[in-house]
Amino acid sequence: MSTRRRGEELERAILHAAADELRESGYTGMTMDRVAARAGTNKNAIYRRWPHRAALGIAAYRHLSDAAMPNPDTGTLRGDALEMLRQANQTWSSPHGTILRGLLAAAADDPELLTLMRERSGADTMDRAWLGMLERAAARGEAPAAAAHHRVATTPIMLLRAEYAMRGIPSVPDEVLVEIVDEVFLPLVRGRG
Amino acid sequence: MSTRRRGEELERAILHAAADELRESGYTGMTMDRVAARAGTNKNAIYRRWPHRAALGIAAYRHLSDAAMPNPDTGTLRGDALEMLRQANQTWSSPHGTILRGLLAAAADDPELLTLMRERSGADTMDRAWLGMLERAAARGEAPAAAAHHRVATTPIMLLRAEYAMRGIPSVPDEVLVEIVDEVFLPLVRGRG
DNA sequence: CCCTATAGGGTACGTCCAGTACCCTACAAG
DNA sequence: CTTGTAGGGTACTGGACGTACCCTATAGGG
Numbered sequence: 001m002s003t004r005r006r007g008e009e010l011e012r013a014i015l016h017a018a019a020d021e022l023r024e025s026g027y028t029g030m031t032m033d034r035v036a037a038r039a040g041t042n043k044n045a046i047y048r049r050w051p052h053r054a055a056l057g058i059a060a061y062r063h064l065s066d067a068a069m070p071n072p073d074t075g076t077l078r079g080d081a082l083e084m085l086r087q088a089n090q091t092w093s094s095p096h097g098t099i100l101r102g103l104l105a106a107a108a109d110d111p112e113l114l115t116l117m118r119e120r121s122g123a124d125t126m127d128r129a130w131l132g133m134l135e136r137a138a139a140r141g142e143a144p145a146a147a148a149h150h151r152v153a154t155t156p157i158m159l160l161r162a163e164y165a166m167r168g169i170p171s172v173p174d175e176v177l178v179e180i181v182d183e184v185f186l187p188l189v190r191g192r193g
Numbered sequence: 194m195s196t197r198r199r200g201e202e203l204e205r206a207i208l209h210a211a212a213d214e215l216r217e218s219g220y221t222g223m224t225m226d227r228v229a230a231r232a233g234t235n236k237n238a239i240y241r242r243w244p245h246r247a248a249l250g251i252a253a254y255r256h257l258s259d260a261a262m263p264n265p266d267t268g269t270l271r272g273d274a275l276e277m278l279r280q281a282n283q284t285w286s287s288p289h290g291t292i293l294r295g296l297l298a299a300a301a302d303d304p305e306l307l308t309l310m311r312e313r314s315g316a317d318t319m320d321r322a323w324l325g326m327l328e329r330a331a332a333r334g335e336a337p338a339a340a341a342h343h344r345v346a347t348t349p350i351m352l353l354r355a356e357y358a359m360r361g362i363p364s365v366p367d368e369v370l371v372e373i374v375d376e377v378f379l380p381l382v383r384g385r386g
Numbered sequence: 387c388c389c390t391a392t393a394g395g396g397t398a399c400g401t402c403c404a405g406t407a408c409c410c411t412a413c414a415a416g
Numbered sequence: 417c418t419t420g421t422a423g424g425g426t427a428c429t430g431g432a433c434g435t436a437c438c439c440t441a442t443a444g445g446g
Contacts, residue, residue, distance in 0.1 A: 003441080004393090004394060004395080004440090004441055004442075005394080006393065006394075006442080006443085007393085010394075026302065028302060031431085031432060031433085032432075032433065032434080033431095033432075033433090041394070041395070042394080042395055042397085043433090043434080043435090044393090044395070044396090045393080045394060045395080047435080048393075048394090052433080052434080053432095053433070053434095101301060101302070102301070102302060104358070105298045105299075105301035105302065108295070108297075108298035108301075108358075109219065109221060109294070109295055109298065114359075114360075118359070123359075149376055151373070151376040151377050152376065152380075155348070155352065155377055158351065158352050158355035158356075159348065159351050159352075161355050161358065162351035162352075162354050162355050163351075165297070165301075165354065165358065166307075166311070166316075167304075167307070179344055180344070183342055183344040183345065184344050184345065184381060186384075187381055187385045188377060188380055188381040188384055189384070190384035191379075191380035191381055191382070191383035191385070192380045192384070196412080197412055197422090197424080198423080199412095199413080199414090199422065199423075200422085203422090203423075224402085224403060224404085225403075225404065226402095226404090234423070234424070235423080235424055235425065235426085236404090236405080237406095237422090237423070237424070237425090238422080238423060238424080240405070240406080241422075245404080245405080246403095246404070246405090
């Protein structure tokens, strides 16, 4: 039995420990000492791999979440949109989401970290899914072709995200999602005829 | 000459010092020791008034910004909306905005602080201004009456805010504002007929 | 099969900062 | 004049990031 772990193996152990800490205490509560202790190693091994806490946080988050992108096809634009929003809301209000929000807050004044985050969080994939949804609706004749526009596609998610930023914390109620779809998204699509 | 300041006077001095620190170093860089030193006092006097750093930060921000709410009347809905967005963008990209964003980031995981911030930042006033704008447009016959809806009114600002959260930092280019108005806000208003 | 460079481990710091504890002193109000 | 309260000085606790050193296992080449 090799008593001393190295390379890959040790790295996985650290990431695993960091992810656990994230889950339990959020990014704010994740301390380097605790991560090291939990991984059964010490801070040296960590700092040899990541330059600072934030980098470790992001890496650990990535390690812990490989979110599958939903791609609903309910037959109606309204159904698809609601489904997408509900999925997003569920993700954001889950423990993962809480962690993600903590990371985003920490990265708010550091552009370098922000870009790291954007890459990791699959925001672009999300946008493409919405765009595809609009195109399918247009093909069905349910929406004008002009509705398949980047700004239109990103609006609902943006609104959801802003809703999270406004209220303090987890879980935007379902009524809000319905409102976003019925009072904003669908009228908007309709208005682009 | 009274050598020892008290009450009101001392409080103003502290807030002034804190505001200066905010300007120079942002919220993240504002330390209690420095504020105390700059105000020519010590941390006791501060902690007797505010329970923690965040509270002082918010109070100081408020002390430094008494933003007047614009209420443009250009004659067209498009003109008004653009003007409002440009105003907001200017505020948010100014030093004040940078500070405000820092505070928001710090308050992200503390609901109590978030509500404090919302009160201080005049978000509600802003919403009412947008609603009034829509009502005037409806009265002119430029928009359907159904467009004067809370969600519609808050959408452009929400989108702007989300834009700030996405990109790292200061100043969203004017094209984006125009896009928000032309590709989202106006079609949305139109679509609510 | 040994040798050595490299990566891990242990541990102790340096530094910064929030928040607290005490104790002394000016001064306002009675 | 007395006294209670708010300011001032200062030191300290505790937590956390990041760094410095030094020892040791071990992988991989000669």
